Amino acid sequence: MVTIADVAQKAGVSISTVSYVMSGKRAISQETRDRVEKAIDSLGFSPHAGARSLASRSTNVIGLQAPLRTGVDVHVVMQIVTGVVTQARQHGYDILLLASDDSKALQRAAKGSMVDALLVMDVESDDPRIDTLSGLGHPSVLIGLPEGRRAVPCVDFDFEAAGWLAVDRLVALGHQRIALIGSPPEVMSRHTSYADRLARGFLAACEANGVDGTVHACPSSAESIATVDAVMTDDPGITGFFVHNEGALPHVATTIAQRGRRRGDEPAIVALCPDDVARSVPGLADSIAVPAEAIGAAATDMICEILSSGAKPAVRLLPPALTGAATP
Amino acid sequence: MVTIADVAQKAGVSISTVSYVMSGKRAISQETRDRVEKAIDSLGFSPHAGARSLASRSTNVIGLQAPLRTGVDVHVVMQIVTGVVTQARQHGYDILLLASDDSKALQRAAKGSMVDALLVMDVESDDPRIDTLSGLGHPSVLIGLPEGRRAVPCVDFDFEAAGWLAVDRLVALGHQRIALIGSPPEVMSRHTSYADRLARGFLAACEANGVDGTVHACPSSAESIATVDAVMTDDPGITGFFVHNEGALPHVATTIAQRGRRRGDEPAIVALCPDDVARSVPGLADSIAVPAEAIGAAATDMICEILSSGAKPAVRLLPPALTGAATP
DNA sequence: TCGAACTTTCGAAGCGCTTCAACACTGAGA
DNA sequence: TCTCAGTGTTGAAGCGCTTCGAAAGTTCGA
Numbered sequence: 001m002v003t004i005a006d007v008a009q010k011a012g013v014s015i016s017t018v019s020y021v022m023s024g025k026r027a028i029s030q031e032t033r034d035r036v037e038k039a040i041d042s043l044g045f046s047p048h049a050g051a052r053s054l055a056s057r058s059t060n061v062i063g064l065q066a067p068l069r070t071g072v073d074v075h076v077v078m079q080i081v082t083g084v085v086t087q088a089r090q091h092g093y094d095i096l097l098l099a100s101d102d103s104k105a106l107q108r109a110a111k112g113s114m115v116d117a118l119l120v121m122d123v124e125s126d127d128p129r130i131d132t133l134s135g136l137g138h139p140s141v142l143i144g145l146p147e148g149r150r151a152v153p154c155v156d157f158d159f160e161a162a163g164w165l166a167v168d169r170l171v172a173l174g175h176q177r178i179a180l181i182g183s184p185p186e187v188m189s190r191h192t193s194y195a196d197r198l199a200r201g202f203l204a205a206c207e208a209n210g211v212d213g214t215v216h217a218c219p220s221s222a223e224s225i226a227t228v229d230a231v232m233t234d235d236p237g238i239t240g241f242f243v244h245n246e247g248a249l250p251h252v253a254t255t256i257a258q259r260g261r262r263r264g265d266e267p268a269i270v271a272l273c274p275d276d277v278a279r280s281v282p283g284l285a286d287s288i289a290v291p292a293e294a295i296g297a298a299a300t301d302m303i304c305e306i307l308s309s310g311a312k313p314a315v316r317l318l319p320p321a322l323t324g325a326a327t328p
Numbered sequence: 329m330v331t332i333a334d335v336a337q338k339a340g341v342s343i344s345t346v347s348y349v350m351s352g353k354r355a356i357s358q359e360t361r362d363r364v365e366k367a368i369d370s371l372g373f374s375p376h377a378g379a380r381s382l383a384s385r386s387t388n389v390i391g392l393q394a395p396l397r398t399g400v401d402v403h404v405v406m407q408i409v410t411g412v413v414t415q416a417r418q419h420g421y422d423i424l425l426l427a428s429d430d431s432k433a434l435q436r437a438a439k440g441s442m443v444d445a446l447l448v449m450d451v452e453s454d455d456p457r458i459d460t461l462s463g464l465g466h467p468s469v470l471i472g473l474p475e476g477r478r479a480v481p482c483v484d485f486d487f488e489a490a491g492w493l494a495v496d497r498l499v500a501l502g503h504q505r506i507a508l509i510g511s512p513p514e515v516m517s518r519h520t521s522y523a524d525r526l527a528r529g530f531l532a533a534c535e536a537n538g539v540d541g542t543v544h545a546c547p548s549s550a551e552s553i554a555t556v557d558a559v560m561t562d563d564p565g566i567t568g569f570f571v572h573n574e575g576a577l578p579h580v581a582t583t584i585a586q587r588g589r590r591r592g593d594e595p596a597i598v599a600l601c602p603d604d605v606a607r608s609v610p611g612l613a614d615s616i617a618v619p620a621e622a623i624g625a626a627a628t629d630m631i632c633e634i635l636s637s638g639a640k641p642a643v644r645l646l647p648p649a650l651t652g653a654a655t656p
Numbered sequence: 657t658c659g660a661a662c663t664t665t666c667g668a669a670g671c672g673c674t675t676c677a678a679c680a681c682t683g684a685g686a
Numbered sequence: 687t688c689t690c691a692g693t694g695t696t697g698a699a700g701c702g703c704t705t706c707g708a709a710a711g712t713t714c715g716a
Contacts, residue, residue: 335671343672353674378672378673379672379674380673382674383673
């Protein structure tokens with residue numbers, strides 16, 4: 001293993017000089033700097049992360065707690081993680097993937113000085129991890145928006161605004177009765193933050209626009225077909241659909257189109273999902289992109305800012321935007 | 329921060345005794361052990377990971393290079409990662425998620441002593457990372473099966489056997505003309521290892537069974553519908569389908585069923601995908617589960633074994649198994 | 657010419673842990 | 687009684703790095 005001492009010897013300087021060349025924390029003459037850098041390159045030196053973290057009391061690692069259970073929204077989770085990892089590297093950080101999504105894992109990472117900060121995904125309204133985090137003394141950012149905002153920095157998509165946007169669009173297309181085909185029943189009934197916020201925005205917008213809006217939980221498998229069938233049978237007047245359910249989307253889109261054709265009207269669907277998912281489903285009027293990768297990147301930016309400049313905790317909601325009609 | 333010295337003082341023993349209690353590397357009397365453990369608990373001590381890695385020259389971290397690009401097989405990637413993370417924790421390891429999927433990232437992690445070993449996913453037939461790995465001096469396991477097996481340990485699903493199994497099943501169901509609806513064209517044309525192996529097994533089994541088999545690349549979006557349409561039009565005699573394309577599966581299943589109904593026969597589909605994906609798609613005859621989580625776990629087990637007992641590199645292929653008919 | 661004020665480089669003290677050699681005991685065998 | 691093996695515990699030497707205080711060298715104004 002090449003150590004900083006080897007580099008120092010080769011460059012004919014002291015160990016501390018090498019260290020200062022690398023960190024830039026003290027002025028070093030150009031000539032010396034060149035010599036040291038050449039030595040570093042030619043020896044292929046890279047500093048021992050453990051030694052560095054021991055001496056500097058920081059690891060340059062961020063812990064990421066991601067919901068690894070398969071199920072809803074794999075694409076979204078994946079893209080958020082991608083955004084986090086990519087952006088972290090930009091800032092010179094690496095990502096430690098935390099296993100279980102409990103408080104224990106967070107504590108282990110923090111107290112063992114394995115990470116400088118923590119990023120927690122899939123936060124629920126009354127998540128016990130929030131308390132854990134505040135007791136930990138490590139900076140942290142939540143991806144998600146818990147109820148009764150505590151003084152914890154959060155980053156999320158503005159689901160409420162997305163609800164409004166979808167309704168506005170469907171109304172503009174001339175639809176008077178609108179249904180939100182949403183998350184699976186288990187997500188709805190846990191009152192997961194994003195599902196609640198979406199429904200809230202959706203219903204408020206319906207009322208503001210003077211149109212009829214209903215919210216329906218929907219399994220994310222093929223069973224979604226039955227759900228949609230039931231909705232369309234119960235109220236044949238519904239012609240506008242706002243779908244937020246990645247797994248169900250292909251089934252739902254097909255079903256709605258078929259039944260619409262059969263009864264002779266033209267239902268419209270606005271989907272809320274990542275862009276590439278929308279693109280792979282035919283027959284969508286429009287879609288609202290969940291900017292999953294951007295969410296991950298934003299959360300990472302925020303935590304890096306807190307780490308470097310001690311920035312204040314803040315809540316950041318990324319605004320929704322309509323994407324033009326997808327696959328015809 | 330609580331250090332080992334605090335624990336030692338509280339327990340009235342030396343630092344080294346505390347260390348030996350934790351590592352179990354030397355005999356310690358039960359009485360002393362109890363006292364130390366009580367001190368550890370009451371102080372909430374957890375050792376500094378950096379200090380530990382500096383002194384012991386091992387990090388208890390495994391680097392995982394996962395293909396984070398969205399696209400094909402998000403579920404599979406996700407499940408493999410889950411398997412890896414979960415199993416690693418069982419063995420006392422944590423996972424460092426490597427950003428870009430190039431050699432640089434591997435070198436950075438290894439040479440910086442950030443990890444004890446490397447796990448590399450999505451390996452292609454002639455992947456340059458294989459050479460990088462052998463030059464690194466760190467144990468590593470590939471998830472995937474590169475061509476011309478080098479002396480690198482590999483874990484993967486036995487795609488070739490899966491090809492045989494699917495054909496056997498379709499033949500048993502009475503189908504005489506069979507099509508493999510496979511990966512997207514870009515995957516096929518890169519000669520990605522798994523796609524090749526699947527096709528090889530499929531074609532060999534067709535020949536052995538004396539049935540007609542053809543292989544078709546297929547986009548993983550709704551465009552897959554056109555592909556299947558074309559296949560069924562070109563050769564109306566094809567009634568058995570073997571689908572290995574997660575994104576296309578819902579579309580393909582629907583299309584095949586519809587056209588089959590229209591022309592009055594009963595095509596059968598065997599899908600190759602994770603179990604829960606299969607369950608969410610209606611109309612599958614059977615499916616062959618890709619045991620993604622098990623693959624991740626197996627790879628992790630293998631690398632841990634190499635780390636602990638210096639086990640020999642080996643290739644391990646997980647066998648396919650038919651899962652009973654899915655959603656009716 | 658002298659010292660103040662810089663600039664550039666260095667020495668050494670840790671950071672918190674592991675581990676080796678060695679020490680202090682105990683009990684058993686000679 | 688003395689030695690010897692075995693058991694349990696300790697002191698101290700690092701592991702490779704950062705960083706502080708200070709030394710050495712330079713420049714400049716008085």
